[in-house]
Amino acid sequence: MLVHSRGGRRATWTVFFVLFLPLFALPFLVILTASFATSWSGAFPSGFTASHYGAATTGDSLQALTTSLVTALAASVLALTVGSWAALAAAALKKRGRRFVDALFVLPVAVPSVVVGLAVLVAFSKPPVLLNGTRWIVILAHTVLVMAFAHQSVSAAILRLDPMYEQAAACLGASPSYVLWRVKLPLLLPSLTAAAGLCFALSMGELSATMMLYPPDWTPLPVQIFAATDRGSLFTGAAVAVVLMGTTLLVLLAVSRIRTKASFR
Numbered sequence: 001m002l003v004h005s006r007g008g009r010r011a012t013w014t015v016f017f018v019l020f021l022p023l024f025a026l027p028f029l030v031i032l033t034a035s036f037a038t039s040w041s042g043a044f045p046s047g048f049t050a051s052h053y054g055a056a057t058t059g060d061s062l063q064a065l066t067t068s069l070v071t072a073l074a075a076s077v078l079a080l081t082v083g084s085w086a087a088l089a090a091a092a093l094k095k096r097g098r099r100f101v102d103a104l105f106v107l108p109v110a111v112p113s114v115v116v117g118l119a120v121l122v123a124f125s126k127p128p129v130l131l132n133g134t135r136w137i138v139i140l141a142h143t144v145l146v147m148a149f150a151h152q153s154v155s156a157a158i159l160r161l162d163p164m165y166e167q168a169a170a171c172l173g174a175s176p177s178y179v180l181w182r183v184k185l186p187l188l189l190p191s192l193t194a195a196a197g198l199c200f201a202l203s204m205g206e207l208s209a210t211m212m213l214y215p216p217d218w219t220p221l222p223v224q225i226f227a228a229t230d231r232g233s234l235f236t237g238a239a240v241a242v243v244l245m246g247t248t249l250l251v252l253l254a255v256s257r258i259r260t261k262a263s264f265r
Contacts, residue, residue, distance in 0.1 A: 022136075028245070031152075035238040035239035035241070035242045037235055040235075053242075053243070061221070061224055068220040071139055075139055079150045080195055084150065086151055105152070106148050106152070107148075111121070113206065136216050136218070137213050138215075141210070142210075145202070200255070204248045205244070221244050
C-alpha cells in the first residue's frame with residue numbers, strides 16, 4: 001500500500017469498506033441471495049430453497065450453458081488467432097501503419113455492440129455468405145466484439161519484448177519461422193493467456209448483439225437469463241446468473257494458473 005502512515009491506512013481501508021466494497025460486492029451478493037429466496041416482498045428476501053438451481057442446471061438452462069461455453073471458446077480462439085497475427089504483422093509496419101491497424105481493430109468496441117450485431121446481421125443475411133439463422137453468425141459476432149482486446153493485449157506485449165532475444169536467435173542461424181515459434185511466441189505466452197481469458201469472459205456475458213442474432217437452437221446463457229427475468233422468474237434468473245458467474249470464474253482461474261506457469265518458464 002502506498003499510504004505509509006497508520007491514520008492514512010485506516011482512512012483508506014474505511015473508504016474501501018464503506019464505499020467501494022458495497023458498490024462492487026453488494027450487487028453480486030443480492031443476486032446470490034435472490035437465487036436461494038422464495039419470495040421478496042420487503043427490503044430483504046424471505047424463505048430459503050435450492051430448487052432454483054435445479055432449473056438452472058438442467059434442461060434448457062444446461063443447454064444454454066453449453067452453448068455459451070462453445071461460443072465463448074470458439075470466439076476466443078478465433079479472436080486470439082486473428083488478433084495476434086495482426087499484432088505481429090503490424091509490429092513490422094511504420095508508426096502510421098500500426099495506428100491504422102489499431103484503429104481498425106478498436107472500431108467494433110468504439111460503437112455499441114447492438115450496432116455490431118446489426119452490421120453482422122445485414123452483412124451475412126444474403127449470399128454469397130449466408131450465416132443468418134445459424135450458430136456461426138453468433139460466434140462471428142462475438143469474435144468481432146472481443147478481437148480488439150486480444151489485439152491490444154498482444155500488441156502491448158510485443159512492444160515490451162526485448163529485441164535482443166530475436167537478434168541472438170537470428171545470429172545463431174535460426175530462421176524467421178523458428179524465431180517466431182520458439183522464441184517470440186513463448187515470450188508472449190503470458191499475454192496470450194491473459195487475452196484469451198479476457199475474450200472468454202466478455203463473450204460469456206455478451207447479450208446486446210446476441211439478442212439480434214441467435215437462432216432458436218443456439219440460445220446462449222445471457223439470453224436465457226434475460227428471458228427468465230422478463231417473464232417474471234426472477235429467482236430462477238438469479239440462479240442461472242450465479243451459474244454463469246461461477247462457470248466464468250472457474251475458467252478464468254484455470255487460465256490464470258496457466259498464465260502463472262507460463263510466466264515462470
